Amino acid sequence: MSTQSAPHKKRKTDLFPYLMCLPALILFVLFVLAPFFTGLYTSFFRWDGFDTMKWVGLDNYKFSLSDDIFWLSLKNTLVFAICVTIVKNIVALALAFVLSKSFIGRTVFRTGIYLPVTLSYIVIGILWVWIFNPTFGLLNELLRLAGLENLILGWLSDPDIALYTVVAVDSWKWIGYHMVLYLAGLQAIPQSLYEAADIDGAGPLTKLFRVTIPQLNSTIVVNVVMSMTGAFVANYDIVYIMTDGGPFHSTEVALTHIMTTAYKYSALGKANAMSIILFAIVLIFGFAQLKMMARDDNYNN
Amino acid sequence: MKKLLAFVMAAAMTFSLTACGGQKEGSGAASEQEKPTVVYLAEVPASTEEQKAWEEVAADFEKESGIHVELRFQGTWAEIPQALQTAKMSGEQIDLVKVGIGTIRSTLGPAKAVMDMTDLMADYTDRFPEGVLDSCYIGGHLWAFPYADASCTTCLYNKTMFDELGLQPPTTMEEWVAVSEKITAEKGIMPMIFHGKDGWSWPMLYFDTFAQTSGNDSIAQVESFLQGSTKFTGDAQKQGFVLIKDLFDKGIMTSASFDTDADGMIATFAQQKAAMMFCGTWDYDSVKAASDFEVAAFEFPLMVEGARREHAFGVGDGAISIPSFADQNNIKNSMKFVEYLLRPEVAHKLLTVNTPKFEVVKGAMADGDTVTEYLNQYVVPNSVMFLDWIWPSEVNDAFSQTIPAVASGNMTPEQAVEVVQAAYDTAVAEKEYTYDWWNTWTDEDWAKVTPQLPE
Numbered sequence: 001m002s003t004q005s006a007p008h009k010k011r012k013t014d015l016f017p018y019l020m021c022l023p024a025l026i027l028f029v030l031f032v033l034a035p036f037f038t039g040l041y042t043s044f045f046r047w048d049g050f051d052t053m054k055w056v057g058l059d060n061y062k063f064s065l066s067d068d069i070f071w072l073s074l075k076n077t078l079v080f081a082i083c084v085t086i087v088k089n090i091v092a093l094a095l096a097f098v099l100s101k102s103f104i105g106r107t108v109f110r111t112g113i114y115l116p117v118t119l120s121y122i123v124i125g126i127l128w129v130w131i132f133n134p135t136f137g138l139l140n141e142l143l144r145l146a147g148l149e150n151l152i153l154g155w156l157s158d159p160d161i162a163l164y165t166v167v168a169v170d171s172w173k174w175i176g177y178h179m180v181l182y183l184a185g186l187q188a189i190p191q192s193l194y195e196a197a198d199i200d201g202a203g204p205l206t207k208l209f210r211v212t213i214p215q216l217n218s219t220i221v222v223n224v225v226m227s228m229t230g231a232f233v234a235n236y237d238i239v240y241i242m243t244d245g246g247p248f249h250s251t252e253v254a255l256t257h258i259m260t261t262a263y264k265y266s267a268l269g270k271a272n273a274m275s276i277i278l279f280a281i282v283l284i285f286g287f288a289q290l291k292m293m294a295r296d297d298n299y300n301n
Numbered sequence: 302m303k304k305l306l307a308f309v310m311a312a313a314m315t316f317s318l319t320a321c322g323g324q325k326e327g328s329g330a331a332s333e334q335e336k337p338t339v340v341y342l343a344e345v346p347a348s349t350e351e352q353k354a355w356e357e358v359a360a361d362f363e364k365e366s367g368i369h370v371e372l373r374f375q376g377t378w379a380e381i382p383q384a385l386q387t388a389k390m391s392g393e394q395i396d397l398v399k400v401g402i403g404t405i406r407s408t409l410g411p412a413k414a415v416m417d418m419t420d421l422m423a424d425y426t427d428r429f430p431e432g433v434l435d436s437c438y439i440g441g442h443l444w445a446f447p448y449a450d451a452s453c454t455t456c457l458y459n460k461t462m463f464d465e466l467g468l469q470p471p472t473t474m475e476e477w478v479a480v481s482e483k484i485t486a487e488k489g490i491m492p493m494i495f496h497g498k499d500g501w502s503w504p505m506l507y508f509d510t511f512a513q514t515s516g517n518d519s520i521a522q523v524e525s526f527l528q529g530s531t532k533f534t535g536d537a538q539k540q541g542f543v544l545i546k547d548l549f550d551k552g553i554m555t556s557a558s559f560d561t562d563a564d565g566m567i568a569t570f571a572q573q574k575a576a577m578m579f580c581g582t583w584d585y586d587s588v589k590a591a592s593d594f595e596v597a598a599f600e601f602p603l604m605v606e607g608a609r610r611e612h613a614f615g616v617g618d619g620a621i622s623i624p625s626f627a628d629q630n631n632i633k634n635s636m637k638f639v640e641y642l643l644r645p646e647v648a649h650k651l652l653t654v655n656t657p658k659f660e661v662v663k664g665a666m667a668d669g670d671t672v673t674e675y676l677n678q679y680v681v682p683n684s685v686m687f688l689d690w691i692w693p694s695e696v697n698d699a700f701s702q703t704i705p706a707v708a709s710g711n712m713t714p715e716q717a718v719e720v721v722q723a724a725y726d727t728a729v730a731e732k733e734y735t736y737d738w739w740n741t742w743t744d745e746d747w748a749k750v751t752p753q754l755p756e
Contacts, residue, residue, distance in 0.1 A: 049386040050412040063731050134557040135569050157559030246500050248706040263383040264694045266408050267732060
C-alpha cells in the first residue's frame, strides 16, 4: 500500500503549482492568446465588424504590404522606437549618475523627474500641445524672450519636426522610470570594485567604461529592451493625442494606422493583418536585441 | 493549511474571472422581476447641464411608462461607431444610438449596422420642420432622425474691432485680402485663425472653395466621382485646393493655423490675437461666452468669378438610430422613448441646453441672436450638404491630409487630387466600396436591417 500511495501523494504535490498559476493562465489565455488567435483568424477575412465575414485568403496581407501609408508608419515606428530608446537611456543613465551622488535637494529632483511617469498620456498630450501652441505656447514665448526667434518652429505642424517633438515628449514622460532602474543598478555595484580601480590608478572615464557600464550591463539590457519594445507597441496614445498621425502622415505610427484602418475604415481584417505583421517585426527585433545584448554572465550574480 | 488557503484563494479568483461579462441576450425585454430597459448610447454630453437634462428626461419617462432608460454616455462623437462595433462583438445591449448621418451613409449603413426606421418613424415625421428629415433618408429609406442642432461652416469676426478700424466684412477675395492687410498693419495680429491641427477640419474649407470652383455643382460632381463615372483629377477639383493655399499665400491665414486646435482657435480669437475665424456653428457658443466684444458672422467670400457663395450645411450630425443587432423584442419600448423625446416640451428641454442655431425638432428652438438670425437668413438658403457626409472615410482622410499639405507648400494640387483618387480606388479594390450600396442589396440583406416587430 505504501508503495502505491507515495507516487499518488507526489502527483498531488506537483499539481499544486499549476493550480496556483491558473488565475494568471486564465488572464493570459483570455486577454493575450484568445485575442491574438482571433486576430490571426480574422486577418484572412474581409470584415467590417458588423456584417458577415468574407474569406479573402491572404488578400489582407497583400493589401497591407502594398499600402504606402503602412510602410511609412512602420518606418516612423522604427525611427520613433530607436530615437526614444537612445534618448531615454542616455538621459536616464546620465541623470542616474548625477542623482546617485549625495547633494541637497536630491530627493526633490528624483521626485520631480519621476513625476511625469505617474501622469496619463492624455494629461501629458494636452499639456504639451498647449506648450507647443504657436500663439500662446510657453516654448515659443521663451524663445522670443531669449531673442531666439529663428528657432521658433511649427513643432507639431512641420512634417520634418513633428515626429521628433513627439519623441521628446514620450522620452520626457519615461525618463524618470528608466532613471530609477539605473539608480538601482548603480547602487548594486560593489564599492570594492571602485576601490580596486582606484588602487590601479584608474581615472573617472576608465572607471565608467571598465567598471560601471560592464556592471550595469544587465540593467542596460532590461532598459533597452523595455524601451524599444514599449516604443513599438505603446506609442498609440501619445501620437493620437498630440498629432493623430499628422501632418500628412509624418507622425503616423503602425498602431495609429491600424486603429484608423480598423475603426475609421471599418476594415478589421486588414487591420489584423497589419497587427500580425507588426507582431512579427517586434518579435524579431526583441529576439535579436536579446541575442546581441544579453550575455550569460549578466545574470550569474 | 497554507496550501489549502492558497488553493481556495486561487479558486475564488478564477471563479470571479469566469464570472466577468456575459450579459443575457434580450435583457431589455420585460421580465416579471425587472423593469424593461432601453439602453441609449451617445457621446459624453458637452456640459453637465446637458447630462442633467438627459437624466431628468429619462427619469420622467420611467415614471410615465415604467420603462427604465440606461443612458450610456461614452467617448466622443467620433468614437461612437467604434463603441457600437465593440458592443456588437461583446453582445452588449444597445437599443438606441446617437450617430452622425454621414457615418451611417459611409460606414454603418453599408455594414448593415443600423435599422431601416422608415416604417417605425412614419407616425412621427410631422414632429420635424419641413425638410429637416431629408438628409436622414438614404436610398429612399429613413435610417435615423436628427436630434441635435444642425450645423454649417461659417466665418466669425470681431465686430467691435472691425467697427473701430472702419472695416466691413469681406464679400470677395480682394476685399478679404484688403481687410487682412489692414488688420495686420493696424493691430499687428493675424487676420484669421483656423483650427488646422484638427485634421478633420480641413475638408470644411474645401467644401466652400469646391462649391465655387465646381460652378456650384459640388454634390453632383462628388457623387459622379464616388460612382466611378468620373475621376477626381479635374481642374475644378485642383482649383479647390489652390484657393485654400491662396488664403495662406495672401496673408489671410498664417502658419499658426496649422498648429492650432479648436480650443486654441477660440482662445486666439477671444483674446483678440486674430480678428476673424473660420469654424463651424458648433463653436459659436464657446466663442460668444469667451469673448468680451461683439461677435458677428459673414459668409465665406466669393473667390471664383461667376460662381455663387455656397456653404456646407447639414442636419443629422447627431441623429438617433436603432442598431441592427438591437433586441427586436425591445424595439417597441425604444420607440416609446423616441416618441417621448420628440414631444415639443421634451425636445425643447434637451435641445436648447446649448443654444440651438436651427430648429431641428418642432418646439426645440430658443430665441436667437443676430448671428443665429444671420445664419438662418443667409447661410441656410445658400447651402449644400457637408461633402464628408458622402465621402467614404478613406477619401475623407485623404482630404484631411492633403489640404494642409498643399496649403503649406508640401504638396502640389495635382499630387493632392491624385492622392484623393488613389484613396477612392483603394476603397473600391479592398472593400468593394459602392456609393449606392442600397441599390446592391439583396432581400436577405434588407432582412438584416428591417425591424421584425413581435405580434
